[in-house]
Amino acid sequence: MRAAAIVLGQELRDLWLGGRALTLSLAFSVLLSVLAYLVATNSALNFLEQRETVNLTLQVAVAVGALLALLTAADAISGERERRTLETLLLTPVSRLEIVGGKLAAALSLWFAAFAIVIAYVWFLGRGVGIAGDALTSGIVVGTLLAIFLASLGILISLFAPSNRVSLSLSLFLLLALFAPTQLPSGATSGWAGDLLLRVNPVTAGEHYIGRIVVNGRGWSEDVAWLASPVVAAAMFAALALAVGARQLSLRGGASA
Amino acid sequence: MTHTVEANAVGKRYGELIALEDLSFAADQGEILGVLGPNGAGKTTAIRILTTILEPTHGTFSVAGVPHTRPAEIRRRTGVLPESAGYPERQTAAEYLRYQARLFGRSRAAAHTTAAALLDEVGLADRGRSLIGTYSRGMRQRLGIARALVNEPQVVVLDEPTLGLDPAGQRQMLGIIRRIAGERGATVLLCTHLLAEVEETCTRVLILNRGRAVAQGTVAEVGARAAAPRTATIRIAPEDAERARTALSPLHVELTGGTLRVSLDGAARNEPLRRLVDASIDVRSYELEAARLSDAFLAMTEAAA
Numbered sequence: 001m002r003a004a005a006i007v008l009g010q011e012l013r014d015l016w017l018g019g020r021a022l023t024l025s026l027a028f029s030v031l032l033s034v035l036a037y038l039v040a041t042n043s044a045l046n047f048l049e050q051r052e053t054v055n056l057t058l059q060v061a062v063a064v065g066a067l068l069a070l071l072t073a074a075d076a077i078s079g080e081r082e083r084r085t086l087e088t089l090l091l092t093p094v095s096r097l098e099i100v101g102g103k104l105a106a107a108l109s110l111w112f113a114a115f116a117i118v119i120a121y122v123w124f125l126g127r128g129v130g131i132a133g134d135a136l137t138s139g140i141v142v143g144t145l146l147a148i149f150l151a152s153l154g155i156l157i158s159l160f161a162p163s164n165r166v167s168l169s170l171s172l173f174l175l176l177a178l179f180a181p182t183q184l185p186s187g188a189t190s191g192w193a194g195d196l197l198l199r200v201n202p203v204t205a206g207e208h209y210i211g212r213i214v215v216n217g218r219g220w221s222e223d224v225a226w227l228a229s230p231v232v233a234a235a236m237f238a239a240l241a242l243a244v245g246a247r248q249l250s251l252r253g254g255a256s257a
Numbered sequence: 258m259t260h261t262v263e264a265n266a267v268g269k270r271y272g273e274l275i276a277l278e279d280l281s282f283a284a285d286q287g288e289i290l291g292v293l294g295p296n297g298a299g300k301t302t303a304i305r306i307l308t309t310i311l312e313p314t315h316g317t318f319s320v321a322g323v324p325h326t327r328p329a330e331i332r333r334r335t336g337v338l339p340e341s342a343g344y345p346e347r348q349t350a351a352e353y354l355r356y357q358a359r360l361f362g363r364s365r366a367a368a369h370t371t372a373a374a375l376l377d378e379v380g381l382a383d384r385g386r387s388l389i390g391t392y393s394r395g396m397r398q399r400l401g402i403a404r405a406l407v408n409e410p411q412v413v414v415l416d417e418p419t420l421g422l423d424p425a426g427q428r429q430m431l432g433i434i435r436r437i438a439g440e441r442g443a444t445v446l447l448c449t450h451l452l453a454e455v456e457e458t459c460t461r462v463l464i465l466n467r468g469r470a471v472a473q474g475t476v477a478e479v480g481a482r483a484a485a486p487r488t489a490t491i492r493i494a495p496e497d498a499e500r501a502r503t504a505l506s507p508l509h510v511e512l513t514g515g516t517l518r519v520s521l522d523g524a525a526r527n528e529p530l531r532r533l534v535d536a537s538i539d540v541r542s543y544e545l546e547a548a549r550l551s552d553a554f555l556a557m558t559e560a561a562a
Contacts, residue, residue, distance in 0.1 A: 006359045018347045084343025088404065090310055092360040093333040251310060 003094040007102025012109055015072065024068050025113050028061075035060055036121045054126040054135050055214040058118065059182075059207050062143040065114030066203075067175055069147040073107035073154030074171035077245075078164040078253055087251055100245030104155055104238070111147035115140055131214055138213040142206040145230035149202050150175065152237035159245055162253045178203040199226065202233035259322055261286050261444040262307065262412055267316030268468075269302050276302040278468045279316070284446065284461070286411075289438045291459035291476075292448040293554060299468040300448045301340060304414050307446070308337050321411040333361065336405030338398070340416035340448075346390030350381055350400050353389060354407060361408040375403035379433060395426035402433055406441075413437050416448045427451075431458050452554055464554060489529050491517040492541040504536035505529055515541075 015021040039053045077100075080086035089099060119136060126132035154171050161167035181197055181204045198204045209226035212218045260283035269277040277299040284290040294300045305311040307318060309328035318325045321334035345353060351372050358368035376385040379399040384392070392400065398418055405413055415434065419427040435458060438445045447459060455462055455476065462479050464472040472479045493501055495515040502510050502517075508529065511518040519529045530543050 003360060006356070010356050014345065014347070083345075084339075084341060085345060087310065087339045088342055088357070089360075091308060091332055091335075091337045091339070092357070093329045093362070094360050095329065251305075 001098065001101075004098035004101045004105075007089075007094065007099055008105045011076075011103055011106030015106060015109065021072070021110055021113065024110065025117065028064055028068065028114050029117050031064065032057065032061060032118060032121050036125060040125060050126070050129050051131055051215050051217075054122055054129075054131055055211055057121055057125055058135050058139045058210055058214065061114060061118035061121070062139060062146060062207065062210065063179060063203075065111040065118075065143055066146045066150045068110035068114060069107050070150040070154045070171050070175055071168060072110050073104060073151040074158050074161075074167045075164060076103040076107060076155060077158035077249065078161045078167040079158075081251065081253060082164045090249070090251065095246065096249040097242055097246035100155060100242055100249060104151055104241060107151040107154065108144075108147055111143060111151075115143055131217075135210075135214045138210045142210050142227070142230060145227070145234040146203060146206050148234040149230065149237050152234070152241035155241040156237070156244060159241075159248055160253055167253075182207055200229055202230040206230040260284060260319075261288075261322075262290075262318075262320055262446065264303075264307065264318040265316055267303070267306055267313045267318050269299075269306060269311060270314045275468050277306065277313075280465075280470050282463050282470060282473055284444050286444055287438050287442050288461060289434065289445040289447055289459045291455035291462040292446055292465065293450075293452065293455060293462060294465035295450075297467070298465040300465055301416060302468075303465065304337075304416055304446065304448055308332070308335055308414055333408060334411045336408060336410035336413045336443075338401040338405045338413075338415045338418055340420070342397075342401050344389045344392075344397055344400065346388065348389055349386050350376060350389055350392070350403075351385040353400070354403055357404050358407045363407075371407055375406055378406070379403045380429070394421045395423070395429075398422060398426070398430060399433070402430070402437075406437070409441075410443060412444045412446070414446045414448070417450065418447070419449065419451065419454060427454070434458060488545075489517075489519045489521060489526070490542075490544045491519060491529060491533065493517065493533070493538055494541070497538045500536060501533055501538050504532045504538065 036057055039056060077086070080089065090096075118139065122135050122139070123132045126135055153174065154167075157171050157174075158164075158167045161170065178201060181201055198208055205226050205228070209223055209230075212223045212226065213220070262282075262284040264283075265281050266279045267277065267281070268275070268279055280299070280303055282290075292300050292303065302311065306313050307320060309325070309331050313325070320331045323330045323334060325331065348356075354372035354375055355365075355368040358371045359365070363371060373382070373385070376382045379402050381396060381399055381403065384396065389397065389400065398421075402415070402418065405415070418434065419430050422430060431454060434445060434447060437443050447455070449455060459476060461474060462472075462476050463470055464479065491501075493515050498512055498515065498517070502512060505517070505519055508522065508524060509520040517529075521528070526545055530540060533540050
C-alpha cells in the first residue's frame with residue numbers, strides 16, 4: 001500500500017497544486033454563497049423554514065461535492081490515456097490495484113474539500129435551531145458514501161471509455177439520471193413503487209435520509225434503513241472499481257480494455 | 258549463458274489480426290539491439306509485450322533473467338522510453354523524476370539524489386527546476402531517457418528516441434544511448450525507423466515485418482544477406498577490356514577505360530574474378546560494393562509485402 005500512498009500524494013499535488021481542484025472548489029464556494037445569500041435574505045425565496053434552508057444547502061453541497069468527485073474520477077484513467085502519461089505509470093512495478101486505489105482516494109478529496117467549505121454555511125444557516133451538528137454529521141456520512149459510490153462509478157467508466165470526453169459525458173449523464181428522482185413531485189414518489197424507487201437509488205435514499213434528520217428532526221437510528229442503498233452502493237462499487245481496475249487497467253479504452 | 262533478454266515464439270493476436278507472430282530473439286548485456294521495421298511491423302507491440310504492458314497471446318520471454326510470469330519484477334529491472342510519451346506539463350523535471358524514483362521503491366532522500374544525478378547525466382541539470390511544459394522536444398526526450406534510468410535498469414527499451422529531433426539532438430541522443438550500454442552495461446533495445454542510426458549505434462539488428470522477424474544478426478551479417486543487387490568494381494589493363502567483357506558475358510558490364518562495373522545479379526560474389534583469372538586477364542583490383550543495411554531492410558520488407 002506504500003505505492004498507493006505515493007500515487008495518492010502525486011495525484012493530490014496534481015489536483016490541488018495544479019489548480020484544477022482549487023478552481024472547482026472556488027466555483028463550489030461561489031455557488032454555495034449565492035444559494036445561502038438567496039435563501040437567507042431574499043424576500044421572495046426566504047419563505048423556507050430555517051430547517052428547510054439548512055436541508056436545501058446541505059443537499060446541494062452533497063450533490064455538487066459528489067459531482068466533483070465523480071468528474072475527477074472519470075478523468076483519472078481516460079485523461080491519463082489521452083495525455084499519454086498512463087504508459088509511464090504502467091511501466092513501474094506499482095500494481096494496477098494500487099494505481100486505481102490511489103486515484104480513487106485522490107478523487108474523494110474533492111468531496112472532503114467541498115464538505116469543509118459547507119461547514120461554515122450550515123453553521124451560519126442553522127444557528128438558533130440547534131440543527132447544525134446533526135446536519136453536518138448526516139451530511140458527512142451520506143456525502144462520503146455517495147462520493148465513494150460515484151467516484152468508483154467514475155473510475156469504472158474511465159477504465160473502459162474510449163476517450164476522456166466519453167468518460168466525462170457518460171458520468172455526467174448517469175449522475176443526472178440518479179438525481180432526477182429528487183426533482184419529482186412528491187405525488188410521483190408516493191405508494192410502494194415510489195418508495196422503492198427512492199430507497200433503491202443511493203442518491204435519493206441518501207438525500208431523503210438527510211431530510212429526515214434535518215427537517216423532520218428524526219433520530220439517527222429511526223430511519224437508518226434509508227442508508228442501506230448508499231452503503232451497499234459505496235461498498236459494492238468501490239470493490240468493483242478496485243477489482244476491475246486491478247485486472248483491466250490498460251493503455252487502451254473501449255471494448256479492448 | 259543466460260541472455261539478458263530472450264523471447265521464444267512470442268505472439269500477439271487481436272481476434273483475427275496478427276500483430277506479432279512467433280518472435281524469437283536474444284540480446285546480451287552491454288549490447289545495443291536495433292529493432293527495425295516499417296510502420297505496422299509489430300515493433301511497438303513487441304516492445305509493449307517485453308515491457309509487460311501487453312500480455313502475449315502465446316510464447317514465453319524473460320528479461321534480466323526474470324520470466325514473463327513475474328511482470329512486476331521485470332518492470333523493476335527495465336527502463337523504458339515509450340514512443341511519444343506524455344509528460345505532466347505542470348511538474349518540474351526534478352519533481353517528475355523524484356516521483357518516478359519513488360514509484361520504483363526509492364526512499365525520499367534516494368529519489369532526490371537519483372533525480373539530480375540523472376538530470377546531470379542527460380544534460381538537464383540547469384533546467385531541472387523548470388516546468389516540463391516549457392521543454393522542447395529534445396529536452397523531453399532526454400528527460401524520458403532519464404526517467405528510463407531511475408531504477409538503474411539492466412535492460413533499457415527505447416522506442417523512437419530520436420523522433421522529431423534535429424541532427425544535433427539526434428547525435429546527442431545516440432551518444433547517451435551508447436553510454437547506457439557502454440558505461441552502465443545495460444542491454445539496450447533501440448526501436449527506430451532510421452537505418453543510419455542503427456548502423457552507427459547498434460551491435461546487432463532485428464528486422465520485423467508484418468509481425469514476423471525477417472532477419473537478425475550483426476549489422477554486417479544482415480546487410481550481407483540483402484537480396485538487393487550488388488556490384489563489383491574491377492580494374493584491369495585497358496587493352497584487356499574487350500576480352501574481359503567477353504569472359505564476363507552474360508553478366509551486365511559497364512566499361513569505362515580500364516574499370517569494369519559488373520552487376521552480380523545473383524552470381525556468386527567472386528564469380529567475375531574467377532572468370533577473369535580463367536581468361537588469364539591481369540586483375541589490378543577487385544572491390545565488392547559493401548552491402549548496406551538499407552538494402553537489406555528494403556529487400557526483406559518488400560519481399561515479404
